[in-house]
Amino acid sequence: MRPLSLRPLFALMDTALEEQRREHAQSRRGPGSGNAPTTALVRHMAHLTDQGTMNGLRRIQMCRRALAALDRRGWDRSFHQRLFHEQYLKSCARIFFKRDGPGAFARNHNRVLELNGWDSTPQVGCACAHNKWRLTPPHT
Secondary structure, X not given: OOOOOXXXXXXXXXXXXXXXXXHHHHHHOOOOOOOOOOOHHXXXXXXXXXXXXXXXXXXXXXXXXXXXXXXXOOXXXXXXXXXXXXXXXHHOOOHHHHHHOOOHHHHHHHHHHHHHOOOOOOOOOOOOOOHHHOOOOOOO
């Protein structure tokens, strides 16, 4: 018996949400704006500006959504990859607030910790490649 796959359901949901976003964007355009073709990046940035100002908390949330979208599309992350991504988000938390002006991270620090369930936001990180990518040949 084959296991039940939810990938088609997630793909259908992504398609429906994309169509809904397109209809919403089309309805927000004023008369005479034309139907100039747009790139995916332009649509993405327009979607962000429609929802108000972008801030560090929303940037963190966008990264989490991107990782979840990868999972839904069949790129299931391993336990250790999930741990790494969580620690990476934690160590980059200050960077997400760089465009929000001086002191933005300090003002939102407690909220960032609370919303993400973190106890601290250290700025250290170490990325190590798996042995299969090592540069030297194995010793014989």
